[in-house]
Structures are given as C-alpha cells and as structure tokens.
Amino acid sequence: MGAISYGVSHAQESPFPAEEQSPISPDKKWAYIGGDAPKLVKVVTSETEIDFFEQRNPGTAPAGEDPELLWAPDSKRFGFNYSPMHAHHMTFLSIAFYQLRGDKWVAVDSPADETKGPQLVQFGKGYLPKHFDPRHCAPEWDIMKLRKWSDATTAIVYAPCYGRTSGKLEAGFLFTLKFDAAGNWKIIKTHQMAKKELEEEQ
Numbered sequence: 001m002g003a004i005s006y007g008v009s010h011a012q013e014s015p016f017p018a019e020e021q022s023p024i025s026p027d028k029k030w031a032y033i034g035g036d037a038p039k040l041v042k043v044v045t046s047e048t049e050i051d052f053f054e055q056r057n058p059g060t061a062p063a064g065e066d067p068e069l070l071w072a073p074d075s076k077r078f079g080f081n082y083s084p085m086h087a088h089h090m091t092f093l094s095i096a097f098y099q100l101r102g103d104k105w106v107a108v109d110s111p112a113d114e115t116k117g118p119q120l121v122q123f124g125k126g127y128l129p130k131h132f133d134p135r136h137c138a139p140e141w142d143i144m145k146l147r148k149w150s151d152a153t154t155a156i157v158y159a160p161c162y163g164r165t166s167g168k169l170e171a172g173f174l175f176t177l178k179f180d181a182a183g184n185w186k187i188i189k190t191h192q193m194a195k196k197e198l199e200e201e202q
Contacts, residue, residue: 029075072152097183111123137171
C-alpha cells in the first residue's frame with residue numbers, strides 16, 4: 001500500500017501541499033488549511049467550503065495565537081478560534097461555531113458578540129460566582145477560546161481575566177457548553193480555575 005495522506009491511499013493523495021496540511025475532520029471528509037487565508041475545504045475535490053478570511057475578517061493575532069480549528073469527534077461541528085479585527089492596543093480572541101447541515105456548513109450562535117463589550121461580561125452573565133465581577137478585568141485583554149470537545153455535543157470554553165492594573169492573569173473560567181441537534185447551545189457548568197491551574201496557564 002502507498003503512503004497515507006489524509007487517511008486515504010496513495011491513489012487518492014491529498015491535493016494540498018504538505019506544509020499547509022492542518023487538522024482534518026475525524027471522518028476524513030474535510031480539511032482545514034491555515035496560513036494567511038484560512039479556509040475549510042473538501043478533501044476529495046479540494047473545493048473551498050468556507051473562506052474564513054472572507055467570513056470572519058481575522059485581524060492580527062498575538063504571537064502564538066494563530067487561528068485554529070477544533071473538530072467535534074463526530075465531524076458534525078467545529079469551533080474556530082481566531083482574532084477578529086480590533087484596536088491595535090488590544091489582545092482580542094474569539095470563537096466561531098459551525099455545524100454541518102446536510103452537506104453544507106453553517107455558522108451557529110457564537111459565545112459572545114465582540115461588538116457589545118467584553119466577552120466575559122456577556123457570556124458569564126448569570127454563570128459566574130457572585131463574588132466575581134468581570135467588569136474589573138482589563139478590557140484590553142478580551143479572550144475567549146474553545147479549549148476542546150469532550151464529546152460530539154459538549155464543548156469546553158476558556159475565558160481568562162487579567163488585572164486592570166497588574167496585567168497579570170488573576171482568574172480563569174472553563175464553561176461547559178451543550179449543543180442540541182439544531183446547533184443551539186447552553187452553558188451547563190462553570191468552573192473557576194484554581195491557583196495551580198492558573199499557574200499552568202502562565
């Protein structure tokens with residue numbers, strides 16, 4: 001048998017340059033291509049399904065925070081971590097969720113609307129400890145990332161809080177999101193990270 005590429009035989013090798021190969025869906029039907037023009041393509045035809053630059057207009061991300069795509073294990077959903085266009089003095093990271101309907105990918109509700117203020121203030125409303133006020137977090141550090149999928153319908157989202165004066169990571173939260181068949185989600189659990197967990201994030 002020939003070389004394996006994207007989980008298929010040599011006769012069906014990937015049409016994408018090796019240096020551009022990025023996460024492929026668990027069912028081997030879709031591939032994410034990173035770089036300056038991130039996109040989702042069909043493996044068999046190399047046809048572009050989603051042009052993330054066109055849809056999301058990602059801005060300049062901080063070092064080490066390039067856009068990334070994380071697949072749900074059944075290949076029916078994914079989260080796209082990226083940096084939307086934002087003011088130069090800010091560090092701004094957000095998530096876009098997509099779900100497969102038929103043979104087309106559609107955007108579903110994302111955790112927060114970056115046009116309506118800090119994401120943690122919006123997203124955490126009603127789900128944060130009563131003693132914690134997200135408005136005390138530094139507004140120039142607005143970060144929300146999909147950490148992982150724990151199963152096909154459950155996503156773990158990470159949101160840190162940096163001090164307004166210290167600029168240091170002072171708190172962090174892991175939100176567990178549960179998706180229904182239509183792609184709607186709700187928060188079913190909030191975990192405030194312990195000091196040791198925060199140290200590991202530094």
